[in-house]
Amino acid sequence: MTGSYGADETSVELATGLREFFNEHCGLDRVRAAWSDGSLDLALWGEVAALGFTGALASEEVGGLGVQPEDLVLAIEEIGYSGASLPLVDTAAVVVPIIERYGSAEQRASFLPGLISGERIAASTVMFGGDRAMFAAEADVLLLERDDCLHLLDRRQFSTVEVHSPDPASRLARVSVESSVLSDATRLAAGATDDARGRAVWAASALLNGVSRRMLEMTVDHAKTREQFGRAIGSFQAVKHLIADAWVAMESSRPCAWYAAHACSQGLADAAAAASVAKASASDAARVVGDSALQVHGGIGFTWEHPLHFWMKRGKLLEHAYGSRGFHLRSLGAAMRDDQQGSDAVFPGL
Amino acid sequence: MSALTETTLDVATWRDEVRGWLKAHLPADLTEPGALTGPEALHRRRAWERELYDGGYAAIHWPKEYGGRGMGAAHRMIFQEEYERIGAPPRLNIQGLMLVGPTLMEHGTDAQRQRWLDAILRCEQVWCQGFSEPDAGSDLASLRTAARIEGDRYIINGQKIWTSGATYADWMFALVRTNPEAPKHRGISAVLIDMRTPGISVRPIRQINGRGTFSEVFFDNVEVPVANTIGAVDDGWNVAMGALLLERGIGRRSYVKYVPLLRTLSSLTTSTGAGRDGAALEELGTHVMQVSKYRHHVGRTLAESSNGAFGPEASLNKLFWSEMEAALYESGMKLLNDLSALSDDSAVLDGYGRWEAEYWHARATRIFAGSNQIQKNIIAERVLGLPKEKR
Ligand SMILES: Cc1cc2nc3c(=O)[nH]c(=O)nc-3n(C[C@H](O)[C@H](O)[C@H](O)COP(=O)(O)OP(=O)(O)OC[C@H]3O[C@@H](n4cnc5c(N)ncnc54)[C@H](O)[C@@H]3O)c2cc1C
Numbered sequence: 001m002t003g004s005y006g007a008d009e010t011s012v013e014l015a016t017g018l019r020e021f022f023n024e025h026c027g028l029d030r031v032r033a034a035w036s037d038g039s040l041d042l043a044l045w046g047e048v049a050a051l052g053f054t055g056a057l058a059s060e061e062v063g064g065l066g067v068q069p070e071d072l073v074l075a076i077e078e079i080g081y082s083g084a085s086l087p088l089v090d091t092a093a094v095v096v097p098i099i100e101r102y103g104s105a106e107q108r109a110s111f112l113p114g115l116i117s118g119e120r121i122a123a124s125t126v127m128f129g130g131d132r133a134m135f136a137a138e139a140d141v142l143l144l145e146r147d148d149c150l151h152l153l154d155r156r157q158f159s160t161v162e163v164h165s166p167d168p169a170s171r172l173a174r175v176s177v178e179s180s181v182l183s184d185a186t187r188l189a190a191g192a193t194d195d196a197r198g199r200a201v202w203a204a205s206a207l208l209n210g211v212s213r214r215m216l217e218m219t220v221d222h223a224k225t226r227e228q229f230g231r232a233i234g235s236f237q238a239v240k241h242l243i244a245d246a247w248v249a250m251e252s253s254r255p256c257a258w259y260a261a262h263a264c265s266q267g268l269a270d271a272a273a274a275a276s277v278a279k280a281s282a283s284d285a286a287r288v289v290g291d292s293a294l295q296v297h298g299g300i301g302f303t304w305e306h307p308l309h310f311w312m313k314r315g316k317l318l319e320h321a322y323g324s325r326g327f328h329l330r331s332l333g334a335a336m337r338d339d340q341q342g343s344d345a346v347f348p349g350l
Numbered sequence: 351m352s353a354l355t356e357t358t359l360d361v362a363t364w365r366d367e368v369r370g371w372l373k374a375h376l377p378a379d380l381t382e383p384g385a386l387t388g389p390e391a392l393h394r395r396r397a398w399e400r401e402l403y404d405g406g407y408a409a410i411h412w413p414k415e416y417g418g419r420g421m422g423a424a425h426r427m428i429f430q431e432e433y434e435r436i437g438a439p440p441r442l443n444i445q446g447l448m449l450v451g452p453t454l455m456e457h458g459t460d461a462q463r464q465r466w467l468d469a470i471l472r473c474e475q476v477w478c479q480g481f482s483e484p485d486a487g488s489d490l491a492s493l494r495t496a497a498r499i500e501g502d503r504y505i506i507n508g509q510k511i512w513t514s515g516a517t518y519a520d521w522m523f524a525l526v527r528t529n530p531e532a533p534k535h536r537g538i539s540a541v542l543i544d545m546r547t548p549g550i551s552v553r554p555i556r557q558i559n560g561r562g563t564f565s566e567v568f569f570d571n572v573e574v575p576v577a578n579t580i581g582a583v584d585d586g587w588n589v590a591m592g593a594l595l596l597e598r599g600i601g602r603r604s605y606v607k608y609v610p611l612l613r614t615l616s617s618l619t620t621s622t623g624a625g626r627d628g629a630a631l632e633e634l635g636t637h638v639m640q641v642s643k644y645r646h647h648v649g650r651t652l653a654e655s656s657n658g659a660f661g662p663e664a665s666l667n668k669l670f671w672s673e674m675e676a677a678l679y680e681s682g683m684k685l686l687n688d689l690s691a692l693s694d695d696s697a698v699l700d701g702y703g704r705w706e707a708e709y710w711h712a713r714a715t716r717i718f719a720g721s722n723q724i725q726k727n728i729i730a731e732r733v734l735g736l737p738k739e740k741r
Pocket residue numbers: 478479480481482484486487488489511512513514515564714717718719720721722723724727
């Protein structure tokens with residue numbers, strides 16, 4: 001898509017395909033089921049993997065689809081939108097492409113096929129915050145960031161302790177690793193860490209924007225149908241403006257993630273700044289949209305029964321993970337402070 | 351921003367061409383900070399507009415048949431970015447180029463196009479927009495300036511207000527009431543008025559920042575040919591709606607304009623000793639984020655609508671940039687205050703006064719071109735389909 005901001009064919013095709021799949025296979029019942037029993041829906045995982053999603057960014061030689069990050073970014077939004085509780089994004093956007101680029105021949109051979117086919121599940125601590133990772137307890141493979149290096153571990157090499165997650169269906173665990181386990185054999189080549197951080201951040205941003213998009217859509221629908229004082233609540237201006245603010249926050253955030261994916265895959269000079277812009281704005285949007293959504297839903301939105309909270313809680317988890325708004329804004333502030341005229345780190349080409 | 355409507359090479363070549371031309375032709379004294387509305391400055395700005403015309407850059411997006419280059423929205427945005435990058439002055443005839451010209455192309459007759467388009471392009475006629483009245487602001491359709499038809503002339507009586515550039519404009523694009531009996535949206539006409547017609551008087555209004563760039567305009571039995579109506583008589587509301595979308599859309603500014611402001615904020619942050627302070631960096635970073643978001647919003651809008659036809663989504667554009675700009679200047683006011691407490695360096699203090707004038711102007715952006723509340727109404731009703739409110 002080379003910087004065309006989501007308007008080209010491949011990305012629209014991938015996103016539409018995934019959206020249709022989720023519409024059919026991941027309706028509210030299935031979203032709800034993941035919440036009530038809290039276990040990973042392995043059947044759904046297998047079906048999505050069978051579509052080729054987990055290997056989307058891997059080259060065709062190793063059995064992937066060979067698409068570019070900017071072609072995948074809209075599809076990632078669809079995952080956030082769908083409410084599916086699966087560790088798809090880290091696997092597809094970070095772990096698989098990072099192994100292909102920075103793994104040794106041995107690592108590639110032993111890890112890639114299972115991850116691409118969906119037989120094995122990956123978790124990643126990259127940018128998540130501390131030694132925590134989503135679905136680490138369920139994972140067969142762990143991408144671990146330690147002392148600015150990345151290590152690739154299999155299930156026997158790490159242990160997990162479940163920790164609290166604001167989103168009960170995105171299970172979190174803290175991982176621990178015996179220091180003797182980490183060696184040259186587990187370490188990925190130089191350059192992997194920065195690359196993986198950028199990927200984790202733009203992918204989480206796109207996912208979060210999808211979450212916001214769903215919350216907003218539910219809110220608009222509710223405002224059109226719920227009546228008080230003899231008319232739809234969406235006709236009240238105070239309600240309209242809450243929703244309009246939410247829409248602006250979300251729609252102005254989405255293209256930032258699209259651009260960040262592009263900047264990352266092209267290795268542009270502003271890739272790191274672009275990722276920070278994407279995540280800070282996605283976090284902003286999720287907060288504004290979530291607050292408006294709950295307010296406009298009124299009491300019904302405050303129930304366990306109503307599905308709004310699935311997305312609200314996923315939003316809350318993602319808002320603070322992968323670098324909070326404050327973290328990314330401080331990075332941007334520092335980048336601007338250190339920017340010399342003619343440097344391309346923040347606004348290239350000026 | 352790359353590869354939008356044409357090939358990457360095309361776009362890069364175009365950027366180089368524009369950059370080179372501006373560098374060779376822009377007079378240095380026009381990039382200096384300071385007021386740009388005195389008689390002398392106006393003279394220089396007119397000359398600069400003429401230079402742009404001679405170089406073929408007056409309105410690159412106008413169709414070739416009207417003297418433009420027929421370029422798409424992406425090329426236009428590149429031109430705008432380069433124009434802002436080098437710090438060229440605001441376009442003097444923005445109402446003519448961005449409002450009247452396109453409106454004439456869409457609704458005018460051949461004779462009208464011949465009469466006005468070329469003069470706009472050459473900046474022989476500078477235009478102002480006479481829409482608002484004392485009792486018709488957000489509720490523009492309640493405007494009352496009356497145009498009574500007598501033979502082939504209108505006799506116009508009434509008043510416009512907040513008319514930017516009225517003191518030096520040659521022509522006004524006005525909305526007037528031609529049918530007081532019809533429902534309020536159906537009795538309005540769009541009329542082009544020569545500002546030198548007897549009976550017109552212009553009274554400048556001093557603005558909050560001390561500048562005098564808008565005026566009251568009074569009409570006392572002003573005779574205007576009915577032939578100056580754009581579109582049908584009484585159909586001016588439709589004509590004006592297209593014009594207002596253009597005013598809100600992406601064509602008029604790029605993110606590049608804000609990058610020097612970010613640099614100023616950055617160096618002020620450092621000068622006040624807050625360069626390592628987390629909260630100060632977060633505030634600076636917020637503005638970097640906003641300007642970047644604006645960049646990507648524009649890029650996305652272009653990608654999705656390469657022919658430049660923008661709908662009610664234009665409201666997002668107006669809402670976003672005006673809030674971004676207001677917040678940016680807000681931070682600067684605080685930093686300049688802090689710095690002036692630490693320093694009596696005259697360079698700092700000069701900058702303070704200029705920043706303050708712009709700070710106040712950046713507050714007007716939330717009001718004009720349809721207030722930001724009005725933009726939210728439009729987004730809610732026309733983009734998201736929420737039920738209309740009784741108005
Ligand atoms: C610097 C500057 C330059 C200008 N230049 C021009 C020009 O060249 N030509 C021209 O014609 N006009 C110009 N204007 C006028 C501008 O378009 C009007 O000021 C604007 O439309 C608002 O109208 P008003 O001032 O009458 O405010 P009002 O309409 O009285 O609005 C006052 C407040 O009420 C709110 N409000 C009104 N109606 C609603 C509603 N339905 N829902 C929610 N809130 C509402 C508004 O948002 C605003 O906050 C200019 C204004 C400024 C400040």
